[in-house]
Amino acid sequence: MPFGFHPLWLVVLLVIVLIIFGPGKLPELGGALGRGIREFRKTSNELSEEMRSAIDESRGSGGDPGPTKAPTATASTTTTEPAQAARTEPEAKG
DSSP states (O other): OGGGOOHHHHHHHHHHHHHHHOTTTHHHHHHHHHHHHHHHHHHHHHHHHHHHHHHHHHHHTTSOOOSOOOOOOOHHHHHHHHHHHHHHHHHHHO
16 A cells, blocks of 8 residues: 555546546646656755755855854863963073
8 A cells, every 4th residue: 555545546536537637638637747746856956956055155165154163172271371381481581
């Protein structure tokens, strides 16, 4: 049972559509449905490609890359660096 439909229901639906539209109109309906699906896929692919290129351009141009976690300084890094710099400055001058 593909897609949750019993095969008998699909046959009944096909017979009803055949009765309503007639055998001469079915090829036109099928072609119109195919063109509609094709156009939808084409537009969907173009839109997704446009979004990808816009994202790539924003990342490559140095723009806002989006939400990223900024590096944070730890207490040990901020306290030891000035102390080390203060110790090396007098030795370099003398």
